[in-house]
Amino acid sequence: MTAPLRVVQVGAGGMGRAWLATVAADPDVELVGVVDLDLDAARAGAELAGDPTIPVDRDLTALIAETGAEAVLDITVPVAHHPVTLEALRAGLPVLGEKPAAQTVAEALALAAAAEATGKLFMVSQSRRYNDQLVAFRQHVRGLGAIGGLDTRFAKAPHFGGFREEMDDVLLLDMAIHAFDSARYVLERDPVSVYCESWNPSWSWYRGDAAAAAVFTFEDDVRYVYDGSWCAPGAETSWNGDWRASGAAGTALWDGDHDPWSDLDGTPGAPDPAPSVGTEIAGSLASFVRAVRTGEVPDGEVHGNVMSLTMVDAAIASARSGRRIVIDEVLEQAHATAIEHEHDPAIRERLTAWGSVRSALATGSPDTAALG
Incomplete structure (x- = not known):
């Protein structure tokens, strides 16, 4: 299929404008509608995308029907991710959504079950995975042999204004999820437990905690250590953080902005090059289009992404309780909450059919590959 994928975008705020520009630059995508509660913002978004005549509305379902859209981009604030994505899936359309998958793990599990029930793709744009240097x-x-540990140091001082500066646990929820997700990608393992402390320095301009330190235990007894701050002016790291991996044969380093390298006991590492994955949201969008057109399951499909959000919830729970948190306990509690709050019989049926939540997320559903 060579015709551009017809998409409606929900959300025309700050991040929405970045997506609108990315959509406009991608010849494989055609923007056919913009949804926003603020119609002036929606109209400005259409103009930014290069066509002020693009239809706008506050009602997603109505605009889908009007435009004949084939997919939805959910670029809303986190609290809106669950209702917007669910509305699109129920309308029979695949969804590419901004991270996190939802405001809570329970909502994310419900959306994974909704993707199964509808047989439509829900992909989370964990955009920092789309980085050839990370690959x-x-x-x-x-090439390091047995891995003992992975560390990320993150230090930035952005003044965003808006919802981020009013969020609870702003660093862990809005930014650390990128590093947590990348750690899963790099280690090719999933987390088992975490101990975390978070705090807000006296000079912080955020309401919620803007600094955190966490130690995750991963499968095979590998440790992942995250040390981050969003109010650390001076000598800042890359937005991707500064990374170090230690293994039996040596060490690998990546500063987040330049090509990584490794030292194998005095010998430079020389791994085989990997194919390009594209760049951040442009790479994510291209992957989504390819998945919708071919039926392949993309990186970021909701079942594979939920564990990254679970790492965030577990870290927050540890910081608030002062104790080590077991990841499976967070998953099982979120699963029980999702079942309790779910009113859609088809979604509830999928949720209750799961045995181990970890196993359900690992295997996903064959139905989600039927994306046409």
């Missing part, structure tokens, strides 16, 4: 770093890590 190369994983290649270097693979």
